[in-house]
Amino acid sequence: MNNQSVNSQSVNNRTANQQTGSADPGAVMSAAARCRVDIGRFRLDLSLSVSAGEILVLFGPSGAGKTTALRAMAGLVRPDAGIISIGGRPVFRAGDGAAGRPVWTPPHRRGIGYVTQHNHLFPHLTVAGNIAYGLKDRRRPATRQRVADLIGSLRLDGLESRRVWELSGGQQQRTALARALAPSPSLLLLDEPFASLDMELRQQLAAELRAMVSRLQTPVILVTHSREEALALGDTVQVIDQGRTVASGPPLSVLEQPGQGRVARLVGVENQLQMRVATRWPQDGTMVCRTGEHSLETPLADGLSAGDPVTVGIRASDIILAAGPLPQSSARNTWPGIVTGVQLRPPGYQVALDCNGITLRCHITGTSLEALGVAPGRSFWAIFKASSCFLLNDIADAAGQSPPL
Amino acid sequence: MPIRWFRQRDSGPTLGLLAPAGLAATVIYVLFIGLPIVALLVRAGQQDGFVAGLTGPLVLQALRLSLITSAISMIIVVLIGTPFALLLARRNSPALRIIDAFVELPIVLPPVVAGVAMLMAFGRSGLLGPALSSAGISLPFTTGAVVLAQIFVAAPFYVRAARIGFAGVDVSYEDVSQTLGVSPWATFRRLTIPLAWPSLLTGLTLAWARAISEFGATIMFAGNLTGRTQTMPLAIMTALESSLGAALALSVLLLAMSALALALLSAALGRAAKPAP
Numbered sequence: 001m002n003n004q005s006v007n008s009q010s011v012n013n014r015t016a017n018q019q020t021g022s023a024d025p026g027a028v029m030s031a032a033a034r035c036r037v038d039i040g041r042f043r044l045d046l047s048l049s050v051s052a053g054e055i056l057v058l059f060g061p062s063g064a065g066k067t068t069a070l071r072a073m074a075g076l077v078r079p080d081a082g083i084i085s086i087g088g089r090p091v092f093r094a095g096d097g098a099a100g101r102p103v104w105t106p107p108h109r110r111g112i113g114y115v116t117q118h119n120h121l122f123p124h125l126t127v128a129g130n131i132a133y134g135l136k137d138r139r140r141p142a143t144r145q146r147v148a149d150l151i152g153s154l155r156l157d158g159l160e161s162r163r164v165w166e167l168s169g170g171q172q173q174r175t176a177l178a179r180a181l182a183p184s185p186s187l188l189l190l191d192e193p194f195a196s197l198d199m200e201l202r203q204q205l206a207a208e209l210r211a212m213v214s215r216l217q218t219p220v221i222l223v224t225h226s227r228e229e230a231l232a233l234g235d236t237v238q239v240i241d242q243g244r245t246v247a248s249g250p251p252l253s254v255l256e257q258p259g260q261g262r263v264a265r266l267v268g269v270e271n272q273l274q275m276r277v278a279t280r281w282p283q284d285g286t287m288v289c290r291t292g293e294h295s296l297e298t299p300l301a302d303g304l305s306a307g308d309p310v311t312v313g314i315r316a317s318d319i320i321l322a323a324g325p326l327p328q329s330s331a332r333n334t335w336p337g338i339v340t341g342v343q344l345r346p347p348g349y350q351v352a353l354d355c356n357g358i359t360l361r362c363h364i365t366g367t368s369l370e371a372l373g374v375a376p377g378r379s380f381w382a383i384f385k386a387s388s389c390f391l392l393n394d395i396a397d398a399a400g401q402s403p404p405l
Numbered sequence: 406m407p408i409r410w411f412r413q414r415d416s417g418p419t420l421g422l423l424a425p426a427g428l429a430a431t432v433i434y435v436l437f438i439g440l441p442i443v444a445l446l447v448r449a450g451q452q453d454g455f456v457a458g459l460t461g462p463l464v465l466q467a468l469r470l471s472l473i474t475s476a477i478s479m480i481i482v483v484l485i486g487t488p489f490a491l492l493l494a495r496r497n498s499p500a501l502r503i504i505d506a507f508v509e510l511p512i513v514l515p516p517v518v519a520g521v522a523m524l525m526a527f528g529r530s531g532l533l534g535p536a537l538s539s540a541g542i543s544l545p546f547t548t549g550a551v552v553l554a555q556i557f558v559a560a561p562f563y564v565r566a567a568r569i570g571f572a573g574v575d576v577s578y579e580d581v582s583q584t585l586g587v588s589p590w591a592t593f594r595r596l597t598i599p600l601a602w603p604s605l606l607t608g609l610t611l612a613w614a615r616a617i618s619e620f621g622a623t624i625m626f627a628g629n630l631t632g633r634t635q636t637m638p639l640a641i642m643t644a645l646e647s648s649l650g651a652a653l654a655l656s657v658l659l660l661a662m663s664a665l666a667l668a669l670l671s672a673a674l675g676r677a678a679k680p681a682p
Contacts, residue, residue, distance in 0.1 A: 074584050107580070183586050
């Protein structure tokens with residue numbers, strides 16, 4: 001894990017230099033940290049790196065240390081050890097031994113933009129007043145032009161002299177973003193920026209943010225616990241849990257095919273089955289896993305032989321519910337079961353299907369729910385492809401859950 | 406159209422039960438508080454020497470002294486009280502909690518006791534008396550003593566309100582302000598003060614009202630010397646023995662000043678509060 005992040009850091013720094021080198025040779029638009037923050041009994045081991053025009057998503061459950069990570073970058077929390085640099089310049093360095101003399105740059109000299117979860121728009125100022133807050137010489141025409149430009153590009157036209165509580169949630173969010181961008185920060189920190197917005201607005205703002213980041217080339221660290229947001233926005237996703245990075249990489253590989261059980265649960269793999277390898281079919285590229293009388297086909301994995309315990313993960317959205325076994329389907333796994341629960345899980349429903357002792361969770365849309373007549377007590381077939389099953393190497397949690405065989 | 410004294414809605418379930426008692430209590434309260442004030446104004450209008458008293462040397466000297474001493478007191482109260490209140494609002498230590506518990510003591514302490522206590526501290530034979538006199542400073546019966554007495558009794562009103570005001574400012578706002586490149590001092594000036602402004606203004610008005618009406622501590626510690634320590638309340642007492650007109654003139658002036666302060670405060674608060682949801 002550590003080696004991996006060190007490698008990716010040096011790569012990122014190189015791309016950062018190339019990208020900004022053409023635009024502005026003076027500034028290196030990047031940020032990196034390898035530091036430790038102790039708050040009471042909580043310890044955050046932070047190691048991250050983000051380059052120009054890149055969005056790094058810190059993903060994890062609440063209490064994982066994501067916000068603390070942002071606050072450490074911002075200088076609102078002082079790490080106990082390590083180093084943080086922004087724009088190629090150290091803003092924090094612990095004064096331990098060979099690392100050299102200690103460095104501490106206070107928040108107001110770090111050149112950052114920070115949007116908190118609750119925006120914290122200043123209630124005594126108007127929209128324009130909020131946006132201009134971080135700018136020097138606020139009466140100068142150039143400053144006014146800067147504010148006007150931001151109001152235009154974040155579509156806040158006509159709201160300049162409004163008080164901030166008169167704004168809708170989306171407008172407040174845009175104002176907070178405009179305020180953070182106004183002093184042209186060399187690092188943008190966003191803490192759950194879209195958490196309080198509805199789905200449609202969220203997607204719209206996410207697209208706007210993406211466009212803005214690639215235009216300004218500002219590195220962004222974004223904190224979220226929403227998988228969708230992480231997938232939609234992240235260039236890199238770093239999964240944080242209990243103060244430690246447990247996975248890091250491109251969003252699709254981290255969030256869609258998570259390798260570790262703990263990560264899988266964090267990113268929401270709804271079905272995790274403890275099984276054993278029964279038969280390998282190298283010519284098909286599949287293998288059969290069993291537990292009790294249940295069996296299913298998964299992609300072939302190297303280094304496993306018959307009898308080895310495995311944890312099979314299946315996403316709820318990858319399981320199809322059908323009234324019959326669909327003989328013409330290419331899906332290799334069909335399990336009959338009885339519906340035990342239906343739960344609203346926007347944008348659709350989550351159905352719990354008891355397949356003879358193992359409960360599978362499947363996501364279906366409201367339309368399918370009605371068309372199929374899904375209700376507790378009724379029988380259905382769960383159908384899923386072998387390629388939708390992936391193996392979780394459950395090293396960290398092996399002690400907690402041993403296979404039922 | 407008949408005058409409607411009560412509006413029926415939003416009165417709550419208990420008011421129906423207590424409405425007659427509430428009406429009677431309102432009448433008694435308004436009469437009790439209002440009658441003396443009306444009487445003061447009526448009597449002042451009839452009294453010989455009221456107009457002459459208004460411009461007489463006794464009144465003018467006392468007015469001048471009261472305005473100057475209360476202004477100096479308030480400047481000192483704000484300069485010392487603001488950082489102190491900020492510390493009380495933002496830090497939490499056992500020592501601060503103990504200090505916090507005693508901050509409001511002067512509010513409940515009888516002013517005469519405050520005056521005696523100040524004599525015991527700063528008087529010629531007081532705790533600091535020898536030190537002060539060796540430095541060539543004699544406080545009792547000087548204008549400086551008037552200012553000290555006013556600060557002693559009035560400062561807690563400001564500190565208490567300011568502490569509540571600062572505690573109400575979410576530090577996350579200050580965090581965000583700093584990330585925008587604004588230094589801690591500028592953040593205090595441009596963010597914290599404006600957000601706590603209604604509390605600060607209320608506290609300052611209450612403290613000023615308390616200072617300008619200060620009597621007990623002043624007469625004990627500063628005495629009653631015309632032009633030097635005789636503020637308006639002291640002058641009223643003195644005038645009452647010789648010239649009722651002057652006493653009434655001073656009283657009406659003091660009443661007018663207090664009412665004006667209250668009106669200015671609510672106007673300022675109204676303007677600050679108008680944008681609130």
